[in-house]
Amino acid sequence: MTQSKNNTAFVIKPVTSGAGPGEFRQSMQPHPLVHQELPHDPSFGIYNRRLRSLEYGKVNTEELYWRLRRQVGLAHTGELAMEIRGPDSEAMLNQVFTRDVTRVRVGRCSYQIACFDDGGMLMDGVLLRLAPERFWYAQGDGEFPIWLRAQSRGxxxxxxxxxxxxSQVQGPRSMDVLAQVADQGIPERFGYFDLAQIRIAGQPLVISRTGFTNELGWEFYLGPDADAEVVGERILKAGELHGLHTIPAAATNARRIEAGLLFSGTDFDHRVTPFAAGLGALVDLDKADFIGRTALARADKSRRTWGLQCTGGVARHGDTLFLNGEQAGRVCSSAWSPFLQCGVAIVRLHDARLAPGTALQVECIDGQTRDGQVCELPMYDRAGEIPRGKCTEIPEIPGGIG
Incomplete structure (x- = not known):
């Protein structure tokens, strides 16, 4: 590939309606609250055949990163939720996922992984149990719905x-926003990974204490029976007092890498087992049979997915890690961390003996090769106290006013 092609990115930009045949836009569905982002000159990508803002042309990405870390951000995602309902819903999902679904109580959420028969990862996402025989699965990017339907046979x-x-409301002031917008205030039981059904401005919503940032936060699910514009306006208005701003993926990406939150299709694919991805603890080999169990029971249990920190630059995606001149692994995701003041990445190493503390040579996006070091994931807050609301310390901006 020529250098000019390497430097070319393809994004989607909003234009006046009526441009081109509509049938070619059916896989580019906009979020019902997309109008909140349009003043910021957003560029979009496709996620689950929906539009997800990638970055803003009129707002600095680092400024929005700090808005997320120090105040509150509102992200309109492209996540897709499937509903599984009926008398056999629990049994079917227990066959699909690697964790025991029978342990997920009504009103709770659970991070769940689906694998192929050979143990390779297919999808990850959050399972919500709305009723004894009714579930939602909010998935990452990928063609999971068709596969899931195929598993329902019998x-x-x-x-x-x-x-x-x-949509996600994330950051240290996120619960303050919820307290103001929920008609009855914060639900009495709304701990980490709980879900609740509430009303905002009279509109019915499901909310969950989850997110994709490892910050304190909650998500809300806009259905056809809710007036999206009314809900969105109420949240924006209440959020003004707390510094709320809409945020694109570029502003959340560094934070989710710091936290070790994996991105489907990028940080893992069908060639990667949960063990290699560092998610072995989420495989319950003691439960009844599930898809991939036999292969996973025999699989190498070694972890190969770690974090990487690189001083002075951001690692280039691909096979760009070297040890003593030999190719050592792959950079799956990377970004600049305004908090850690270095490049951060999620990497997959060829040799399972390479562990945190290993020094590597890293090819960076500016063409330079720099020193990097393998590190643990998450890179900080290893006890998960921030998203649980147990750590309320506001991080200071390096070199700035805290």
């Missing part, structure tokens, strides 16, 4: 699009 279930749009 079960008394329906697998359908939940017909919801998911």
């Amino acid at each position: 079960y008394d279930v329906e697998v359908v699009d939940a017909d919801v749009w998911i």
